[in-house]
Amino acid sequence: MMHMDFVGKRMIFITISLILVAASVISIFTKGFNFGVEFLGGSEIILRVESSTFVEADVRRIFNEISSDFSSARVTRVRSVGDPEGVTKFSVTVTKTFDVTEKDALQSAVEKKLSDSKVKGQVVSFNETGGSAAEEIRRLTWRAILITLIAILVYITLRFNFVFGIGATLALVHDVVITLGFFSFFSYELNVPAVAALLTLIGYSLNNTIVVYDRIRENMKKYKGKEIAATVNNSINQVFTRTINTSLTTFIVVFVLLLFAGNAIKPFAFGMTVGSVVGTYSSIYIASPMVIRWVKIR
Amino acid sequence: MRADRVRLIVVIAVIFAAFLALLWPSKGQTYKGLAAIFQRIPLGLDIKGGARLEYRVDVEQGVESPSEVVDNVWTVLRNRLDAAGYTEATVRKAFRENNSFIVIEIPAATDTTKAEKLLGSTGVMYFGQVLEESQVDPQTDPTLKDLARVKKAEWLPAREGKIWYLVRQEIMLVKDLKLISPQIVTASPVPETRAGRFGYKVTFELASKDAEMFKKITQQLVVPEGSIGSAAAREKRLAIVLDNVVQFAGYVISVIPDGKAEITGNFSIEEAKQLAAILRSGALPVRLEKVSAGWVAPLLGSDIVRTSLLAGVVGLIIVFIYMIVFYGIQGVIADIALLYNTFLLLGVLAATRSILTLPGIAGIVFTIGTTVDGNIIIAERIKEELKAGKSVKAAIAAGFGRSFITLFDANLTTIIAGLALYYFGTGTVKGFATTLIIGVLGSFFVNIVLSRLLTDAFSSLIRKPAVEAKGAQQ
Numbered sequence A: 001m002m003h004m005d006f007v008g009k010r011m012i013f014i015t016i017s018l019i020l021v022a023a024s025v026i027s028i029f030t031k032g033f034n035f036g037v038e039f040l041g042g043s044e045i046i047l048r049v050e051s052s053t054f055v056e057a058d059v060r061r062i063f064n065e066i067s068s069d070f071s072s073a074r075v076t077r078v079r080s081v082g083d084p085e086g087v088t089k090f091s092v093t094v095t096k097t098f099d100v101t102e103k104d105a106l107q108s109a110v111e112k113k114l115s116d117s118k119v120k121g122q123v124v125s126f127n128e129t130g131g132s133a134a135e136e137i138r139r140l141t142w143r144a145i146l147i148t149l150i151a152i153l154v155y156i157t158l159r160f161n162f163v164f165g166i167g168a169t170l171a172l173v174h175d176v177v178i179t180l181g182f183f184s185f186f187s188y189e190l191n192v193p194a195v196a197a198l199l200t201l202i203g204y205s206l207n208n209t210i211v212v213y214d215r216i217r218e219n220m221k222k223y224k225g226k227e228i229a230a231t232v233n234n235s236i237n238q239v240f241t242r243t244i245n246t247s248l249t250t251f252i253v254v255f256v257l258l259l260f261a262g263n264a265i266k267p268f269a270f271g272m273t274v275g276s277v278v279g280t281y282s283s284i285y286i287a288s289p290m291v292i293r294w295v296k297i298r
Numbered sequence B: 001m002r003a004d005r006v007r008l009i010v011v012i013a014v015i016f017a018a019f020l021a022l023l024w025p026s027k028g029q030t031y032k033g034l035a036a037i038f039q040r041i042p043l044g045l046d047i048k049g050g051a052r053l054e055y056r057v058d059v060e061q062g063v064e065s066p067s068e069v070v071d072n073v074w075t076v077l078r079n080r081l082d083a084a085g086y087t088e089a090t091v092r093k094a095f096r097e098n099n100s101f102i103v104i105e106i107p108a109a110t111d112t113t114k115a116e117k118l119l120g121s122t123g124v125m126y127f128g129q130v131l132e133e134s135q136v137d138p139q140t141d142p143t144l145k146d147l148a149r150v151k152k153a154e155w156l157p158a159r160e161g162k163i164w165y166l167v168r169q170e171i172m173l174v175k176d177l178k179l180i181s182p183q184i185v186t187a188s189p190v191p192e193t194r195a196g197r198f199g200y201k202v203t204f205e206l207a208s209k210d211a212e213m214f215k216k217i218t219q220q221l222v223v224p225e226g227s228i229g230s231a232a233a234r235e236k237r238l239a240i241v242l243d244n245v246v247q248f249a250g251y252v253i254s255v256i257p258d259g260k261a262e263i264t265g266n267f268s269i270e271e272a273k274q275l276a277a278i279l280r281s282g283a284l285p286v287r288l289e290k291v292s293a294g295w296v297a298p299l300l301g302s303d304i305v306r307t308s309l310l311a312g313v314v315g316l317i318i319v320f321i322y323m324i325v326f327y328g329i330q331g332v333i334a335d336i337a338l339l340y341n342t343f344l345l346l347g348v349l350a351a352t353r354s355i356l357t358l359p360g361i362a363g364i365v366f367t368i369g370t371t372v373d374g375n376i377i378i379a380e381r382i383k384e385e386l387k388a389g390k391s392v393k394a395a396i397a398a399g400f401g402r403s404f405i406t407l408f409d410a411n412l413t414t415i416i417a418g419l420a421l422y423y424f425g426t427g428t429v430k431g432f433a434t435t436l437i438i439g440v441l442g443s444f445f446v447n448i449v450l451s452r453l454l455t456d457a458f459s460s461l462i463r464k465p466a467v468e469a470k471g472a473q474q
Helices: A010-030 A056-066 A100-116 A134-138 A142-159 A162-185 A192-222 A228-238 A240-260 A263-297 B002-023 B033-038 B066-083 B112-119 B142-151 B208-221 B269-280 B302-327 B329-352 B358-387 B392-424 B427-457 B459-473
Strands: A042-049 A074-080 A088-094 A121-129 B050-057 B090-096 B099-107 B125-134 B154-157 B164-168 B184-191 B200-206 B237-242 B245-250 B260-267 B288-296
Touching: A010 A162, A010 A263, A042 A100, A056 A074, A056 A088, A056 A100, A056 B302, A100 A121, A142 A162, A142 A192, A142 B392, A162 A192, A162 A263, A192 A228, A192 A240, A192 A263, A192 B358, A192 B392, A192 B427, A228 A240, A228 A263, A240 A263, A240 B302, A240 B358, A263 B302, A263 B358, B002 B329, B002 B427, B050 B066, B050 B112, B066 B090, B066 B099, B066 B112, B099 B112, B099 B288, B112 B288, B125 B142, B125 B208, B125 B245, B142 B154, B142 B164, B154 B245, B164 B237, B164 B245, B184 B269, B200 B208, B200 B269, B208 B237, B237 B269, B245 B260, B245 B269, B260 B269, B302 B329, B302 B358, B329 B358, B329 B427, B329 B459, B358 B392, B358 B427, B392 B427, B392 B459, B427 B459
Parallel strands: none
Antiparallel strands: A042 A088, A042 A121, A074 A088, A074 B288, A121 B090, B050 B099, B050 B288, B090 B099, B125 B164, B125 B237, B154 B164, B184 B200, B200 B260, B237 B245
16 A cells, blocks of 8 residues: 655645635735626626527627627526517626616627627617625625634534644635635636535535544544654545545536536536645645644644 | 344335425426426526516605615515525616616516515505595595595505595694604514403514604504594594505504504404514515516526536536446445435425525535545445454444544534534525535435445445455555
8 A cells, every 4th residue: 555645745735835825815805806796786688589599508609709798697588477479588697887888889789790690689678787696695704704613613622622623724714715716816706606616615625624633533542652743644644545536526526517517607616626626635735734733732 | 134124214214205205296297207306396596597576666756865765675675585485586776777676586486476476565554544434435436535635635445345544644734744664673463361352463563763753643643542433533543554555444542652562453363463464574665666577597597507417417427437436336335325315305405395506506516525425435444444354244344333433523514514604694505504414414324324234235245356456456
């Protein structure tokens, strides 16, 4: 069986992590996030097309050809009571707002594109719209996050000890901050599905960390008096096959999703992909070595 | 293997219950074949779409801050939907050509009239003064119409029965003594306890900002209990008007100084409940005018939902194959466990009528992850125990015994995080937390009970391949 030295070079990895966290924080505060329309609001364009074969993808294509502002636009079909047969209406939402001249320009551009594709249609209304999900994150305040972290810390302290609790929560914060940093740096849209990915990451990161910790706890009891660094390294090695297999299976699912899923789900798949890598990395190189340092100090 | 017999019974009973919840016949069967599994799980707006209602907010000219009015309307509607259990519905503000609109989208609703009912009244509520009542339709009687003009009041129909009330907003014609869109904090039916009365009464409490006005109104309208029914008293009745319909008209028997009032009338429990609901539903500050009612397709786009679903299935199949290639029979067991837990989770969602949105599906993906992980942990542990020289039977027992502790801590930590999300989250975050918690509990059950049962059953297949595989690696 391979025996790898995970903890020997821990300072290198801790440094890499610190750099990544710092870069993420800088990106988050300078570049900020590309928030989705459900949080920020923006414009809603209602398009009426006299065709029953015209689908969302066609509308998305037309708008994308007009301007790159629409690359993350939400396109969905709407229908009102009393609409005649053979008429399809689409709602197109983007975070951008338009002034009067821009509206007119867009309207004629869309109608021209439609007539190019030999379909009759027009923009029937142009709304400024508020976000529908702004409330969803409003309550996820710092207080909520802090209480969540404390609850986790308390549980791990009870089942393991305080040092492990600190290690797991720091690894969790590390994972979430870096994933958020990726969102900011690559300008991936932070929408409701992306928030779901971040929430999933919380579970994933904790789960990974606890499995390694559980083995460290077992080995600390079994080999009392053995040097802590060696115990930790042995433990990581013992669960390494599991770590790789679990991470790979998760990674496969979310990576296939990232490759093939449509626009609105891309941020979700992106968050899950980044999260599955960062979550695995941190359980091996951050959460566990952190325990060594602290146990030594004690 | 007595323990395994118990496990088998539990496993079958649980999955039977899950399928019962999933396949219980319901109205409007639209799915056939495999998709019938999703029949009873209400899907969210992002995946399935729903009813879409658009209202114009009728803000009067010269209102100081129209945006505040629209915000108030938004809050009232949001609260009504939340109270009806539709936390996954969306309410958003929209503006065009100097008009404000509210767009409401309600998931799992195909009937727009029902959706409108769910939203409740779109009219204004106020407390008014009853001046007169009539058993004939005032529209057909010119003298009654004249009376309304003279008294500067309006004939309004009662909620039930052929009675019309002459109601004036301004109480006793005192300037600005009127209470339109009162904010009612609580209203509930309470059993009547006073002697000589029976049935139920309704208690309600006004927000402190409206309590002072209500005090002044009741000071004007209060009548001694002895004179109830007299001509003078009949002109001092208080009416609760919603949507230009008199919901209730009665006497004020004492001044209400603190906004805490009760309405007595020997109501039946049904009447009391209804009146309380009317009061509680919260009044809109302005009238809403329906612009359109209709439906919205999946918000993510039907094509996107379709390709993503396909991508998910492809990913899953790769995982299935990976597990079998890497773990042999234990991989097959892991795959069975995974399918089992997925159906179990869907069954619970169907039974609780939780609305499944994309974040909810993220919860399912996570559940799949934990179920696979649990099986990997167990399989790896059994391998280790075998390597340590234990017999297959002993290795399985030790492997499951030790993995129990690992999984217990890993899953419980996740559940704690899930509970925190459920508590602090709203809407879709709550939806995610729900599937996460149910799914993780399910995966724990599946790993400990189902996987154990199957591993015991197929233990004869484990020995050789596992040991040989180890030998080959070393």
